[in-house]
Amino acid sequence: MKxxxxxxxxxxxxxxxxxxxxxxxxxxxGPCKGAAAVVEDLNAEIDIIDADSLEAKxxxxxxxxxxxxPIIALSLQELTFENILYVKKPVKVDDMLFALSEAAxxxxxxxxxxxxxxxxxxxxxxxxxxxLIPKTENVLPSVKDQVKKLxxxxxxxxxxxxxxxQLDEGKFNSYIGSIPGLDxxxxxxxxxxxxxxxxxxxxxxQSALMVxxxxxxxxxxxxxxxxxxxxxxxYEIWLDADDKQLRAFASVVMNKISVPAITLTPVESATSSIxxxxxxxxxxxxxxxxxxxxxxxxxxxxxLDIHRPVFLKHWPNFTRLVITPHALRIxxxxxxxxxxxxxxxxxxxxxxxxxxxxISAAYALGxxxxxxxxxxxxxxxxxxxxxxxxxxxxxIIGKLSLNxx
Amino acid sequence: xxxxxIIFTGPVGAxxxxxxxxxxxxxxxxxxxxxxxxxxxxxxxTTVAMDYGIMNLTGGEKIHLYGTPGxxxxxxMWDILTTGxxxxxxxxxxxxxxxxxxxxxxxxxxxxxxxxxxxxIGVTQMDLSNKPTIDDYHIxxxxxxxxxxxxxxxxxxxxxxSLLVQSLLYSLDPEIEA
Ligand SMILES: Nc1nc2c(ncn2[C@@H]2O[C@H](COP(=O)(O)OP(=O)(O)O)[C@@H](O)[C@H]2O)c(=O)[nH]1
Ligand SMILES: [Mg+2]
Numbered sequence: 001m002k003x004x005x006x007x008x009x010x011x012x013x014x015x016x017x018x019x020x021x022x023x024x025x026x027x028x029x030g031p032c033k034g035a036a037a038v039v040e041d042l043n044a045e046i047d048i049i050d051a052d053s054l055e056a057k058x059x060x061x062x063x064x065x066x067x068x069x070p071i072i073a074l075s076l077q078e079l080t081f082e083n084i085l086y087v088k089k090p091v092k093v094d095d096m097l098f099a100l101s102e103a104a105x106x107x108x109x110x111x112x113x114x115x116x117x118x119x120x121x122x123x124x125x126x127x128x129x130x131x132l133i134p135k136t137e138n139v140l141p142s143v144k145d146q147v148k149k150l151x152x153x154x155x156x157x158x159x160x161x162x163x164x165x166q167l168d169e170g171k172f173n174s175y176i177g178s179i180p181g182l183d184x185x186x187x188x189x190x191x192x193x194x195x196x197x198x199x200x201x202x203x204x205x206q207s208a209l210m211v212x213x214x215x216x217x218x219x220x221x222x223x224x225x226x227x228x229x230x231x232x233x234x235y236e237i238w239l240d241a242d243d244k245q246l247r248a249f250a251s252v253v254m255n256k257i258s259v260p261a262i263t264l265t266p267v268e269s270a271t272s273s274i275x276x277x278x279x280x281x282x283x284x285x286x287x288x289x290x291x292x293x294x295x296x297x298x299x300x301x302x303x304l305d306i307h308r309p310v311f312l313k314h315w316p317n318f319t320r321l322v323i324t325p326h327a328l329r330i331x332x333x334x335x336x337x338x339x340x341x342x343x344x345x346x347x348x349x350x351x352x353x354x355x356x357x358x359i360s361a362a363y364a365l366g367x368x369x370x371x372x373x374x375x376x377x378x379x380x381x382x383x384x385x386x387x388x389x390x391x392x393x394x395x396i397i398g399k400l401s402l403n404x405x
Numbered sequence: 406x407x408x409x410x411i412i413f414t415g416p417v418g419a420x421x422x423x424x425x426x427x428x429x430x431x432x433x434x435x436x437x438x439x440x441x442x443x444x445x446x447x448x449x450x451t452t453v454a455m456d457y458g459i460m461n462l463t464g465g466e467k468i469h470l471y472g473t474p475g476x477x478x479x480x481x482m483w484d485i486l487t488t489g490x491x492x493x494x495x496x497x498x499x500x501x502x503x504x505x506x507x508x509x510x511x512x513x514x515x516x517x518x519x520x521x522x523x524x525x526i527g528v529t530q531m532d533l534s535n536k537p538t539i540d541d542y543h544i545x546x547x548x549x550x551x552x553x554x555x556x557x558x559x560x561x562x563x564x565x566x567s568l569l570v571q572s573l574l575y576s577l578d579p580e581i582e583a
Contacts (some may be wrong), residue, residue, distance in 0.1 A: 006494045018536025020498065161557075163564040236537065314546075314573065315554040317539045319565045328568070329582075332575035335552055348580065389491065393408065393574045393581045395462040400428070400567045 008037040008073040009104055011240065012044030013074075015053030017363045024048070036100050039153065040231075042218070042267070043314050046068065047104045051075035052089070061085070066268065072102035096119070111346045119177045156278040160186055160286070165321040169354075175322065184298045184353045187342065193356065195295065196301035198376070199253055202288075202295040202364065203227075205237075208264050218267040223247050240277065243290070250294035262372070274402060283320060287362045290322045296360035298353035300341060303363075304370055309338035310359065313367050324361070330364075338371065410489050411465070411570065413456070414473040414515065415496035416507045420529040420560025421454060421472035422456045427563040428570065429458025429470055436539075449557065487518040492573045495526045498535040499541075505545050513547060524551070525573035527558030527565070 011028070013021050025038045034044070047063050049056060051073040063071055064083065072092045074086045106375055155161070167175055178184070184193040197203040204221060205228065212219040212230040221228040226245075229238040234274040239246070252258070304310060313333035318327065333339065341359060345352045361370045413421045426432075434457040456472030471486055487493075497504045506534050508526070512519065528542060542555045554572035560563040574581060 018534055019537075022534050025437050143537065154535050155543070161532045161559065161560050163559070164568060166564075234540065313558075316544045317556055318554070319556040319558060319568050325567075328571055331554075332572070332579035333480050335506055335576070336579065389409075392462075392466065392491075392582055393578055395464065395466065396448055396460065396468055397571055397574055397581055399460055399462050400571055 009046055009100055009107075009229045010039045010044045011048050011100075013050075014041075014059050015046050015050040015056050020050065026093070027096075027287075032100070035097055046070050046072060046100070046105055048072045048074065051079060052077075055262075057143065058337050069102050069288055070106045106142045116351060122260040128311050132270050140321060143379045150328075157281040158279045160281055160283045160320070162180060162320070164319050164321055164323050167208070167325055169325045169351075172298075172325055172353070172357075176293055176353075178353075182299075185351050186357060187352075190306050190352070193299045193352075194304075195291065195297075195299040195360075196302050197295060197364065201249055202254065202291050202294045204254070205288065206264055206364065208342070209288070211264060220266065222263045222266050223260070224261045230284075231281075237282045237284055237287045238277075238280055239282065239287070240280055246291065247294045248342070250291055251297065285317065285365055286322075288364045292361045292364035293322060293324060295355050296357050298357050300356040300359050301363050304341070304368070306341055308339050308370050309343075310334065310368050311338040311368050311370060312362060316362055316365065316367060323363075324357050326350050327354075327358050330355060330358050347357055366377065407489055410469045410471055410487075410493060410517075411492055411573070412471050412473060412487055412490045412518075413494045413496060414511055416498055416501060416511075418528075419496040419498040419507075420558070421559035422567045423498055424527070424548070424558070425456045425458040425470045425472050426459060426496070427560065427566045428460060429459045431459045434458070440453065448580075454535060456500045465509050489524060492522045492577060493519055493524040494569060495524055496558065497528050499528050499537065500530045504528070504537065505542075508542070508545065509549070512551070519551075523553065523573055523576045524556045525556070525569050525576065527556055527560070527569045529558050529560050532559065 008028075016024060021038075028034070028038060047069050048070060048179070049059055049063065050400060051060065052075050053059075057072075060071070060073070063069070071080055071083070071084065072087060074087050074089055074091055076089045078088070086104050087095045088101045092307075094313055168368060183189055197206065201223070204223070208219060208221040208228070209230055209232075212232040216232055218232070219230045221230065226239060226241050231238065241249075243349050254262070300306070312331060315331050316327075318331075326348060329350075330344055333344060333347060339347070342352065344355045348355075359368055363386045413425055416423055432445060456470075458470040459469065460468040462468065468491075471490075473486060493515055495508070495513075495515075497507050501507060512524070515524070524540065528539060539555050539557060543552075546552065546555070554569070554576065556565070556569050556572065558569055560566060
């Protein structure tokens with residue numbers, strides 16, 4: 001009989017695209033009766049690798065070199081690597097369970113030799129459960145049916161999937177803030193209303209993201225503050241801090257004392273507390289967006305020329321971002337044609353600080369560009385298409401905004 | 406009185422019925438066909454006919470919200486449906502086999518309507534499948550040559566649906582105000 005109290009083996013999946021990944025999660029949970037559960041790489045006991053994937057060779061080499069975890073390779077071809085358990089595709093339940101039980105056996109031997117506790121039970125439980133499962137090859141339809149019932153790790157990352165927070169003008173000052181002695185809304189002070197992201201935590205986070213992405217390596221950014229961990233494969237950031245704390249640290253100018261304390265180190269094995277604190281995962285973009293908004297405090301990045309039009313590459317994913325005042329209108333305007341920052345404020349009849357903060361956040365995500373060549377500026381931006389239905393559209397927007405729940 | 410419509414489209418299970426329910430002022434009318442009429446899917450209340458909801462505006466105007474049936478066999482209805490429409494909301498289910506293919510299919514089917522109005526795309530079920538990413542959708546759209554809003558949307562969350570509809574309206578005219 002299947003021992004219900006036994007926890008599933010923790011496996012990590014490699015070399016699989018999103019879809020295959022999900023299929024595998026379902027497969028292990030469904031047809032394999034939960035003998036194994038997919039977890040984040042760092043918390044896994046066993047690695048399952050798609051040996052037919054493009055990156056398979058490097059993956060296998062890396063895994064064999066750097067980790068002592070048992071490896072299960074899935075392949076269309078017969079594999080005879082030492083130290084690798086092989087399951088032939090298309091994967092059958094019996095084969096998979098057998099490979100898992102072999103892997104569990106390896107693990108239990110390791111555990112026994114390290115702490116003398118006999119965990120052979122694990123192994124037996126799987127072998128026993130195996131006999132209960134009917135031989136099925138075509139499990140895919142039932143797997144698909146279960147898709148929506150399961151709670152995945154992804155769903156538990158609640159901050160990632162939380163709907164947008166919308167700031168109205170009234171909340172701007174308390175939530176975004178301002179720089180004492182600087183009136184960013186005064187056209188005479190526009191040239192001074194800039195900031196350099198590199199002088200703040202924002203700049204260090206951006207560089208760290210670039211390194212982690214280039215190396216495809218989980219990295220930890222250490223500073224005088226809290227460690228920030230970057231998971232480049234899932235475009236995620238893990239940080240144990242609330243918005244208030246992050247907002248405070250965002251505005252600190254890095255100086256000779258704080259800079260040497262900032263280091264970037266590869267993470268080979270993260271503590272399990274990270275894996276448990278799934279709600280502390282942020283999507284990279286949402287995190288960077290608000291970090292930039294708080295660093296800007298209504299200023300714009302000094303890399304931008306206020307006299308030149310900027311363009312927006314595409315709409316930001318607003319439902320998962322902090323929506324600063326008038327952000328949707330600014331985005332819509334810039335998608336239609338490039339504009340200078342003061343122009344945007346003029347056309348939309350809004351305070352420049354709302355334009356600057358939006359531009360700072362979108363710029364951090366790489367969504368803002370500025371025409372470099374004179375030729376790009378020759379063409380006059382098209383006059384805005386005034387909708388004949390403007391009144392109607394106004395009333396719908398009004399209704400939708402009223403309905404905010 | 407003029408008939409203003411916003412059309413919701415997308416494959417079966419993308420969240421059209423749920424999205425209309427989220428922002429409608431009346432309990433939405435679900436005109437789902439009976440289970441016997443359904444082809445392969447076992448889902449008991451998925452859309453095979455039209456969804457309908459209403460947003461009441463101040464001043465007595467009504468915006469009609471229509472959800473298209475996901476099935477290709479309703480092709481002929483789409484033209485009738487879009488007459489008087491002010492824009493298209495396309496919902497895509499990120500857990501489906503090939504959401505890009507879905508996207509192309511619907512953008513293609515509504516090409517004329519989109520050219521006359523606008524489209525905003527909501528990608529649902531991203532909590533179940535985090536890939537493809539929203540950026541991946543933008544890359545695909547570049548190839549198609551349009552640059553519409555693409556948001557992560559949970560059709561059950563009113564704020565998500567509302568923001569998507571707002572982005573559609575602002576695309577039509579950035580100068581409108583709340
Ligand atoms: N987990 C999850 N479920 C969703 C999301 N959006 C919609 N749903 C669910 O998906 C199912 C299908 O939605 P439905 O409105 O019937 O789709 P339709 O066929 O397009 O009308 C419903 O059970 C919704 O509650 C989402 O973002 N995440
Ligand atoms: Mg439906």
